[in-house]
Amino acid sequence: MNTADLGLPVDVPSTALFTDQYELTMLQAALKAGTAERRSVFEAFTRRLPEGRRYGVVAGTGRVLDAVENFRFDAGVLDFLRERNIVDEPTLEWLADYRFRGDIWGYPEGEVYFPGSPILRVEGSFAECVLLETVILSILNHDSAIAAAASRMSAAAGERALIEMGARRTHELAAVASSRAAYIGGFNSTSDLAAGFRYGIPTVGTSAHAFTLLHDNERDAFTAQVDSLGRGTTLLVDTYDVTEAVRLAVEIAGPELGAVRIDSGDLLLVAHRVRQQLDELGAARTKIVVTSDLDEYAIASLAAAPVDAYGVGTQLVTGSGHPTCSMVYKLVARAESADEHAPLVPVAKKSLGAKSSMGGRKWAARRVDEDGVVEAEVIGTGAVPADLAGRQLQVELVKGGEVLGRESLDVVRDRHAAARAGLPLSATQLSRGEAVIPTEYV
Amino acid sequence: MNTADLGLPVDVPSTALFTDQYELTMLQAALKAGTAERRSVFEAFTRRLPEGRRYGVVAGTGRVLDAVENFRFDAGVLDFLRERNIVDEPTLEWLADYRFRGDIWGYPEGEVYFPGSPILRVEGSFAECVLLETVILSILNHDSAIAAAASRMSAAAGERALIEMGARRTHELAAVASSRAAYIGGFNSTSDLAAGFRYGIPTVGTSAHAFTLLHDNERDAFTAQVDSLGRGTTLLVDTYDVTEAVRLAVEIAGPELGAVRIDSGDLLLVAHRVRQQLDELGAARTKIVVTSDLDEYAIASLAAAPVDAYGVGTQLVTGSGHPTCSMVYKLVARAESADEHAPLVPVAKKSLGAKSSMGGRKWAARRVDEDGVVEAEVIGTGAVPADLAGRQLQVELVKGGEVLGRESLDVVRDRHAAARAGLPLSATQLSRGEAVIPTEYV
Structure with a gap:
C-alpha cells in the first residue's frame, strides 16, 4: 500500500x-x-x-x-x-x-x-x-x-523490544514525529496509529485497564479479549491482583497466551514473580511486557529481570529530560x-x-584510530586533509x-x-x- | 477575515x-x-x-x-x-x-x-x-x-509584554499550539506566523543577526532595515559592540526608533547601560526588548531592570522544566x-x-473564604452541598x-x-x- x-x-x-x-x-x-x-x-x-x-x-x-x-x-x-x-x-x-x-x-x-x-x-x-x-x-x-533519548533507551534495552507509547504525553503531531524519531533511535514499534499510517512503523496494542473495568469481572474481560483478539494477545494483569490475574489469564488463554503486561508496582520484583508463576503454569513462552514510567535508567535496572519488552511513553516523547x-x-x-x-x-x-x-562554510569528517574506533569530530573551513577526505x-x-x-x-x-x-x-x-x-x- | x-x-x-x-x-x-x-x-x-x-x-x-x-x-x-x-x-x-x-x-x-x-x-x-x-x-x-509555564512567566513579567518565540525549539505544529497556550497564559504576541494565521494571535518580528551579517557593515544593515520597516522597528544591537550599535541605531532612526533588542550578555547590566545611553541620545521612548534564554526566574530577576518586553523561546515551549x-x-x-x-x-x-x-462520576467546586479568596478544590461523587452548588x-x-x-x-x-x-x-x-x-x- x-x-x-x-x-x-x-x-x-x-x-x-x-x-x-x-x-x-x-x-x-x-x-x-x-x-x-x-x-x-x-x-x-x-x-x-x-x-x-x-x-x-x-x-x-x-x-x-x-x-x-x-x-x-x-x-x-x-x-x-x-x-x-x-x-x-x-x-x-x-x-x-x-x-x-x-x-x-x-x-x-x-x-x-x-x-x-x-x-x-x-x-x-x-x-x-x-x-x-x-x-x-x-x-x-x-x-x-527524541531520537537521542530513544538511542539511549535502545542501548539500555539491548536485544529486548521497545514499544513507543508516548502519544498521549505530547502534542498529537509531535507524537507522530516522535514515533518516527524513536524508530530511528532503535525502537521496534509504536502504539500510535498515525505513525503507522504515515511512516509504516509497526503498530501494537491490545487493551487498557478500562477494558477490564468495563466488564463485570476480570474473567469476563479476559475471555472477551481472548475470544476476539486470540490467544496470542497481551493481557493486562494489574487491574486488581496480579497473581490472580496471571492465573486467570493462563486458565483462559492457555499456555499459548502471547504476553502479560504489568503497568504498576515494583517491576523488578513483580516481573520475577510473574515469570515464575507463568513457568509453573506451563506458559513458559508467554512474554512479559512492562510499561510504567520507564526511562533509560529504569530499563537498565531491569536488565536482570525476566522482561521481554518495554513500553516507554512520557520519557521518550519528552527527550528524557x-x-x-x-x-x-x-x-x-x-x-x-x-x-x-x-x-x-x-x-x-x-x-x-x-x-x-x-x-x-564547513566540512566535517570523523577520524578513527588504527582499530577503527572513532576518536574525533574534525571540522574545518579550508581544504580537507587527505587522510580525512574519505571520511567526510x-x-x-x-x-x-x-x-x-x-x-x-x-x-x-x-x-x-x-x-x-x-x-x-x-x-x-x-x-x-x-x-x-x-x-x-x- | x-x-x-x-x-x-x-x-x-x-x-x-x-x-x-x-x-x-x-x-x-x-x-x-x-x-x-x-x-x-x-x-x-x-x-x-x-x-x-x-x-x-x-x-x-x-x-x-x-x-x-x-x-x-x-x-x-x-x-x-x-x-x-x-x-x-x-x-x-x-x-x-x-x-x-x-x-x-x-x-x-x-x-x-x-x-x-x-x-x-x-x-x-x-x-x-x-x-x-x-x-x-x-x-x-x-x-x-505550556500554558502553566506561560502563566508563571506572565505573573513574573507583571505589566510588561511577553513575546512567544519558541517555534524553532519544538515540533512545528506543537509550536502553533504552544503559541495558543502561551496567549492563554498571558503572553501578548508570538513570532510564529502559523499561530497568527490559525488563531489570530498578534505576530511580531523584525530581524536577526543574519541580517546584520548579510550587509557589509552594521550601518548598512540598520539603514536597510529602517528604510524598509520604518523608524518604529526594533533593531538588534548585539551583533558586534552594543554601545556602538545603540549609537548608530539612534543616529539612523532618530529618537523615534521603536526599540532595540538585546539577545546576549548580562541582560540586567546591559539593559541599564542601554537605557542610560538611549536616554542620553534623546531616545527616551525607544523600548528595550530582551530575548536570551529567558524563563520565569530570569524574567523575575529583571524586574528592576529597564526592560519593556521579554521574548521567550525554549523555556516556554518546553514547559519550563x-x-x-x-x-x-x-x-x-x-x-x-x-x-x-x-x-x-x-x-x-x-x-x-x-x-x-x-x-x-465527579462534580467539582471551588470553595472560597469570607474574603473571596479560594481555599479548597472540593470534589465529590454524591449530591453537591448547597453552599457549593453555585460554585461548580x-x-x-x-x-x-x-x-x-x-x-x-x-x-x-x-x-x-x-x-x-x-x-x-x-x-x-x-x-x-x-x-x-x-x-x-x-
Missing part, C-alpha cells in the same frame, strides 16, 4: 507559515536594499550537547526535505500576510513565486553528532535560505531530541555583492558571551531545489545503529559525561 | 488516527462481547501537579472540541486499518459510521486546576468514549503544560449492562502502588455530539487571568511548593 495515496492525516498543504515573522521582514528589507540575492551559506549546528549526554542523533532530515519541498506561499497565505500588513507588496510578489532552488548538504539522518557538527548546510540566495530557518530548526530540534536540542541556524558566509560570481566572505556574530560561533560526513540532500536525499526509515535506523556501534564504548554509558569524542577545528 | 476560509495549514482532515492501537482492539473485543454499548463515564484528571508547581492551567479544551468533531474514519483510514489487520470487519463497519454522539463536560479553558480536578468528563457508550483517549490526552497534556502534564483518562463509571437505562456502577483500578484512583467548575462542552462550548481565545485568556487572581497570593510565588489549595473529597 502506498500511504501517500490515502490523503495523509498528518501532513499540511504548506509549510510556509512555520516561520518566524522576522524572516519575512528581513526579506523585505533585503529586497529593498538590494542585498537579498547575495549568495549565502547557512549552517545548522549546536554549540553543546544536552548536559551529561555523550552524543547526539541527527533526526528529522527526511521531514526537513518534505518541509522544504512544501514551502510555498499560496493565495490564502499571501492574503493573510497582506491583510495583517506583515510585508509589503513587492515582497508578497516575490513570495508568490517562491520555491527553494538552492543546495542542501548535511549529515545523513541517523548519524551521530557532536558540538559544532555542521548537521545541515543550506546554500542559495540570502532570501531563499533565510526563510527556512524556523521550520528547519523546529524539525531538527524536536526530532533529534532534554525535550529540545539547542540547534541554531546561522549565516556563516555570504557573497560580497549580489553578483552570482562574487566571492564568499565568512561571517560570524562577535558579541558578548558564549553565543559567538565560527564563520565560513556531509552528503548532498538537495541540488538546485531538487530533493536527492530521500531514504527509507529502515536505512536510517540501520545507519544509526552502525554509527553508535562505531563510537568508543563509553558512548552508551548512561552516567553523565562529556561528549564521547572531542570536536577539533582545523 | 475569516481564516477558516483560507485552507488552514495546521489542521488535519481527520483526527481519528491520533489514537493508540489498543483503543481499537478494545473496541473490537467489546463489540464481540456485547459490552461496547455500556454507558460509560471517562474523566481526564491528574493525580499530581508537576513537582513544585502551585497550580495548573487548563488549556487545549478548544482544540479538543475540534478534534472530537473531526474524529471520523474515512475510506483511506479504514483501508489502512484493514490492510494492516488492526481490527476485524465488523469493527471497521462500526468505525465507518463513527461520530461522537455523547456529552462532554469540563473545566472551562483557562481555569486553574489542582490534583484530582476532573478537568474533562466524557459520557456516552464505552465504544464511542474509549476511542477519544489518546487525542484528548495529547492535547490537554501538551497545551496545559515540565514539558507535559500527567493527565490520565480513566473509566470511572459504567452501566451494568448495555441497556440504556441500566444504572451506572463506579469503577476504579485497585492494584499496586500510587496509580489507583477514585471511581464514580464544570460546564457543558458537548451535548449529544454537538459542540456547545466554543469560545474566543481572548475570553479564555481573560478567564485565566481572573482565575489566577482569585487564588491565594502565594500561588504566583516562583519558589517550589505544594498546590496552593488542598483538594478535598466529600
